[in-house]
Structure formats: structure tokens, C-alpha cells
Amino acid sequence: xxTALGTFKDRARKALGDKTLxxxxxxxxxxxxVKRAAAVAAWPDFDRARAAAAAIKDHAxxxxxxxxxxxxxxxxxxGAKIHWARDAKEACAAVIDICRQAKxxxxxxxxxxxxEEIGLPDALAEAGIRRVETDLAEHIIQLAGxxxxxxxxxxxxxxxxxVSKLFQQHHRDHLLLTEVEAMVASARHELRDDFFGAxxxxxxxxxxxxxxxxICTITNEGNAELTTTPPRVHIVTAGIEKIVATTEHALQxxxxxxxxxxGADLTQYTTFHCGPKRAGxxxxxxxxxxxLVDHGRTQMLEEMPDMLRCVRCGACLxxxxxxxxxxGHAYGGAYPxxxxxxxxxxxxxxxxSRDLPxxxxxxxxxxxxxPVDIPLPTLLRDWRAKSFRQGFESPALRRGLALWALxxxxxxxxxxxxxxxxxxxxxxxxxGWIAALPFTxxxxxxxxxxxxxxxxxxxxIESGEQA
Amino acid sequence: MEENANSGGARQAPPKxxxxxxxxxxxxxxxxxxxxxxxxxxxxxxxxxxxxQTCCGQPAYNSGDDASAKxxxxxxxxxxxxxxxxxAPSGSCAAMIRVxxxxxxxxxxxxxxxxxxxxxxxxxxxxxxxxxxxxxxRGVSCKASATYHDTCSGLRELGVxxxxxxxxxxxxxxEMRPMExxxxxxxxxxxxxxxxxxxxxxxxxxxxxxxxxxGADLLLGGDLGCLLNMAGxxxxxxxxxxxxxxxxxxxxxxxxxxxxxxx
Ligand code: SF4
Numbered sequence: 001x002x003t004a005l006g007t008f009k010d011r012a013r014k015a016l017g018d019k020t021l022x023x024x025x026x027x028x029x030x031x032x033x034v035k036r037a038a039a040v041a042a043w044p045d046f047d048r049a050r051a052a053a054a055a056i057k058d059h060a061x062x063x064x065x066x067x068x069x070x071x072x073x074x075x076x077x078x079g080a081k082i083h084w085a086r087d088a089k090e091a092c093a094a095v096i097d098i099c100r101q102a103k104x105x106x107x108x109x110x111x112x113x114x115x116e117e118i119g120l121p122d123a124l125a126e127a128g129i130r131r132v133e134t135d136l137a138e139h140i141i142q143l144a145g146x147x148x149x150x151x152x153x154x155x156x157x158x159x160x161x162x163v164s165k166l167f168q169q170h171h172r173d174h175l176l177l178t179e180v181e182a183m184v185a186s187a188r189h190e191l192r193d194d195f196f197g198a199x200x201x202x203x204x205x206x207x208x209x210x211x212x213x214x215i216c217t218i219t220n221e222g223n224a225e226l227t228t229t230p231p232r233v234h235i236v237t238a239g240i241e242k243i244v245a246t247t248e249h250a251l252q253x254x255x256x257x258x259x260x261x262x263g264a265d266l267t268q269y270t271t272f273h274c275g276p277k278r279a280g281x282x283x284x285x286x287x288x289x290x291x292l293v294d295h296g297r298t299q300m301l302e303e304m305p306d307m308l309r310c311v312r313c314g315a316c317l318x319x320x321x322x323x324x325x326x327x328g329h330a331y332g333g334a335y336p337x338x339x340x341x342x343x344x345x346x347x348x349x350x351x352x353s354r355d356l357p358x359x360x361x362x363x364x365x366x367x368x369x370x371p372v373d374i375p376l377p378t379l380l381r382d383w384r385a386k387s388f389r390q391g392f393e394s395p396a397l398r399r400g401l402a403l404w405a406l407x408x409x410x411x412x413x414x415x416x417x418x419x420x421x422x423x424x425x426x427x428x429x430x431x432g433w434i435a436a437l438p439f440t441x442x443x444x445x446x447x448x449x450x451x452x453x454x455x456x457x458x459x460x461i462e463s464g465e466q467a
Numbered sequence: 468m469e470e471n472a473n474s475g476g477a478r479q480a481p482p483k484x485x486x487x488x489x490x491x492x493x494x495x496x497x498x499x500x501x502x503x504x505x506x507x508x509x510x511x512x513x514x515x516x517x518x519x520q521t522c523c524g525q526p527a528y529n530s531g532d533d534a535s536a537k538x539x540x541x542x543x544x545x546x547x548x549x550x551x552x553x554x555a556p557s558g559s560c561a562a563m564i565r566v567x568x569x570x571x572x573x574x575x576x577x578x579x580x581x582x583x584x585x586x587x588x589x590x591x592x593x594x595x596x597x598x599x600x601x602x603x604x605r606g607v608s609c610k611a612s613a614t615y616h617d618t619c620s621g622l623r624e625l626g627v628x629x630x631x632x633x634x635x636x637x638x639x640x641x642e643m644r645p646m647e648x649x650x651x652x653x654x655x656x657x658x659x660x661x662x663x664x665x666x667x668x669x670x671x672x673x674x675x676x677x678x679x680x681x682g683a684d685l686l687l688g689g690d691l692g693c694l695l696n697m698a699g700x701x702x703x704x705x706x707x708x709x710x711x712x713x714x715x716x717x718x719x720x721x722x723x724x725x726x727x728x729x730x
Contacts, residue, residue: 009663016669321652325669359663361656361670362529363619378570384531393531401527405535408490408521409542418494432728433702442664447671447699450495450726457488457497461516 008355035263057309074213078275092123104199110224111135112204149328152314205238214274234285256371316366338366357383485550490522502718510602558621597630608639618690
């Protein structure tokens, strides 16, 4: 789609020329791949766990209304307030409304991809509410005025060296720190006052547990706990596909999610938030709001149900040859990589995002590593078919394919066409290679092409040759 | 498992195999077709090369043009459905027929059934030789070091991984070298490599570096499309690695690598 940074191809080209981006992506995704591989190798029967995880999600989705209602009942009983939002606008409005009633000037926020998806950062800014991102990577990109480029490591496009400069420029002490620990300490120091001063804390959710009405967050830095506990009001924004039947199911999925994301057995914090502070509790928010967001999910239930299993682990990004080269921003939507290419057409429409499902080699690595067995290549191929049917592909391509298929379905004509075309192509060859192909310059911009055979295989068979 | 004609006793009639050469082999590298022919015969098959074959329709399918893809799929089904097996020297064309034809005709029960029947007897060449025929080449030697790139469709859609290595292990003098990222896509992706040529180039550049880093004399694989991509990049980058389809080596026909025209 076209953003302020131009079309997908423009953005991809820019990314490909960015050396720092390459270093950052190689480091982050390379590490992630090595660690995930080790975690999977250490798991006695990963494929069975994967099938079980997919079944857990499919079960919840097959009984979507039942479990959502059960969740709502139990959450209400625990003292939570539930807000249903059909789309991004309603979701943001619900959050802003709660903030206004709480007379909030500052809202801390722990990382939530749903928040990005619904445009919550902009909505808060428009409402005049100061937003403080508390996840380290989100803090970095907030300082840089950027959006996340990875769903697990939002600052995957930035190197340590970059961050060091950014902190020197923006942090109160203006120190040039090079050690990671010192940088983390600086961020912690910077955020401390806001953790305790914010009136509202906003988080996402990894799971909505129907049997208890609790929401589960899985984090590493402890910032989520500091975002959701000290402020008087805690707001959760969650896509309705986060629903699972039981705590047991949530934990089973957690095992796969964390290993697939970082290769660790568990994150530092796995927290179940159930209702506001009760009489006698030592801490916790006085108000606990859960905004349940549809934003295309019920449409996906019809059109792309497999994608609703996604637990946002990021494994498909780390293993995608395209993502690894162009990074997340080139995709132009809230979600990048294979899962983003499948989701963005739902959120932003197919026509403006039609490049995303096409910019993929369909090599199947994403499907292989997905912990809930989402057939991403099939979903992307389906988008291509839809784009073709709806007439979004260029007339030249459509005519070209139709003509080629027509010729290829008439074997004699096809043979005659090859007998004509191949000698012409051969004439461009020198020492067995063609350095510039007609019609498909894309190939020979960066590769040579071997000179075609004098006579096709079938022509040689026909004339009884054995080469 | 598939029946093994070898194990059933020598008197069993040889299976009738239709060789689907694939459009790229037909146009660009007939030697792979001849290698397949020889290997299949050596493995005790009665092989025929149907004259009416053209292309499996994969470029249309992957471009979302289902109507054109169906047109070509129908043709392949008609040509090959009476053979005992359809064998192709390409993981991606074999996967197109075996896995994607039935999907393509999902709304047409009669065609879907025919597609499924053909799909069940469609094989990628190297896995057919190793798994179905229990074949090992005999008396082939090649004094060289080689590295193998697992082409994605064969690997992930058809489970082709151990078979080419088992076959190549029977070649005398051939030293196989593992490659970093041997299961990582080379950036070919059919029309992808021309539509998004700059991204494709970045991917194949990394692949070429990994190939060169093995120090192997030869790069082998089981899909001409991917091999063309890597060979073209290696050549442009000035590397001296010679590129062959594994079948050419197995058939003892690895004289001229891709781009080394027969004098
Ligand atoms: S599609 Fe699968 S691999 Fe990708 S983020 Fe979702 S769950 Fe993870």
C-alpha cells in the first residue's frame, strides 16, 4: 500500500539499501532462529504439541460465541467492566472514554500489537493524553517517532549503537552509554516516575480465559506489571480471537508461544489479571476494563479462519527470507512478515495491500515453524487469486498469462512458438550466458541467464535423438 | 508406502511411467530430461515422454489466475492419468500436480477426483527413484566436492530430503559438503524473482555466499528454476561453482554445467 514512504516497492528498495537495517535484522532474526531451533530440538514431540495447540485454538473458535459469553460473565463477576468494540474506531473511543472519565493526563502502555492495529497511539495523542510506552523496545521507537517493525521486538530494525545515540539525545542525563545493562537502567530511570504517576495503564492480552474471566499477559521486562498494577485504572485491549476455554489451554499455548518467539521455556512474567483490586488486596487497579475488539475477526471467521489461530509469536517473521531482507516497515501495515501479509488485506483492504501476498516466494518455511500450523502460503495464494478475480492485477499481466495459457494448451502451437522464440533468444547469448533478457529485465539486472538449448527436449525426443 | 516393484520379484511387469519433463527443462536444459529418462529406465521402468506435454500451470496458479491454471491442469491430467506414475524432475512441478491440482478443482467433484487420482501417483524424480523403486546408481563416479540445496517445494510439500543424499552417496568419489542455510529459500519463487527482483537478488546473494563458503566444486539440487537462479547469481558474482541437477550427476551425464554450452 502507499504510505508516506511511497509504495511497497519503494519502501522495500529503501530497506534493501540500508546497511544498519541489515545488521539489525541479521542479528535479531538470526538469534531468534538459532534459539527457537534449539528449543524445538529439545522438545520430545514438537509436532504433537503443535497439533494440540492448533486444536485448542480451533476448539475455541468453533464455539466462539459460547466462550466469549462465558468469558464476559466470569469477567463481570470478578468486577471487570467489559466493552465490546466492532471496529478500530469504537475500540479507540472506548479507551479514550475510560481515560477521560478517569481524568487521565498520562497513560502508560505496555506493548500490544492490537493497540498498533487499531491506531491507539494516534487516538491518544488526538485526545491530548500523554502516552508513555514502557516496553523497552516500544520506548525506543517512541523516542525515535517510529512504529514497530516486528511483533515481538518492535525495535528489531535498530542496532544497539543506534539506541545508544537515541538515549543520549532524549534521556534526561544525556549520557552516551554503550553497555546494554546501562542502557536498560537509563530507560528504567527515565520511566520510573511515569510508572507511578500515570492515572491509567493500558495493556494488551495474550489470552482471554473463558472459565475464569481472567486475561493473561506474557512479558519479559516486568513493565507490564508496573503498567497494570500501580495506576488507578487498568485498561486491557484484546482481539476477541484471544479467547481460550481454560487456564490449562492458555498454559499449553504459552509453552509453544514462548519457545517459538524467543526459544526460552518461559518468559520472565506470566501474569493472570482477574478483576480489580479486592478488599484486602495490597495492590491492583481500582478499575479494570477490558475492551474486546472485533475489527475484522468475525469476517475472518468466514474468510480466513486459520489465521485466527495466530498467537503472534513472530516465528514466521524470523524465518521469512523476505522479512529478513526488507524488515517490518516496508510492509506498511501494523503487522509485517508472512502473518502481516495475510492480515493486512483484511484490515486495510486488498487493493492497496495487494503487493504483500505477492511479495513472497511461497517457500513454506513460515508454515513449517508456525506453532499453530497456519497454512500461510495457502492463505497468501488465496489472496492472489482474489486479487486476480477482483481485477486488481495489471491488464498486461492478465493478458500475458491468458495468452501464455492459451498457447501452452495447444501443444502444436506451443512447439511452433518455442521453435521460433528459442533461436532468437539464443542469439543474445555469449559464452553460454545471456546478460540481458528481453521482457523480463528483472532477472538479468542481478543474474545471468543460461542460453537456451538449440533444440527443446521434446523436439529432440521427437527426432529420436539421445543428445 | 508405495509398492516397490523391485521387491515384488523380477517377473513383475515394469511400471509404465509418464515422464513430465517440465517446461523449463524442455526449453533450457534437455540434458536433465535425458538423465531422468536413463535413470528411470535403469530403475526398471517403462518410460514414455508424452508429446503433448507443455507446462503444469504453476506460474498461473501462483499468480492467482485459476482459470488459466485449470486449463493447463486439465491438459496434464488428460495426458498422464492412464500411466502408472507421473514422474517429474522437479519438486515444485510435482507438488503442483500432487498437492495443488486437487485444491484447484475443489469446487468440481469430478475433476477433483481425477486430480486426486493423478496426484497420488505423481512423484518427484529423486524421491521416486529412492522410495518407490529402491534404486541406487551403480558404477557412477565423480571426483569432486558438492553441496546440495534443498529446493523448497520438494522439501516441504513432498518431503524430499534424504532421498537425493542417499542416491548421491552411491556416486564414487563424490564428497558432499553441508551448507549453511541449505533449507532456506534461494529467492527464486517463480514469477517472484522478476516481479520483486531486488528482494529476490538480496536473497540469492546471501545464498550464493553460503554456496561459495562451502568451497564445493559443484552445487546440486532437484529443481531447475532454483538452480537457474543460483547459477545465474554465482556467474554474475564471478564464482566458479558449477551447477547441475542431481539427476545429471546420477545418470553420469554431468559433462557441461549450467551455462557451459556443449562445444
Ligand atoms: S502466523 Fe504462526 S508463526 Fe506467524 S506469528 Fe502467528 S502464530 Fe506465530
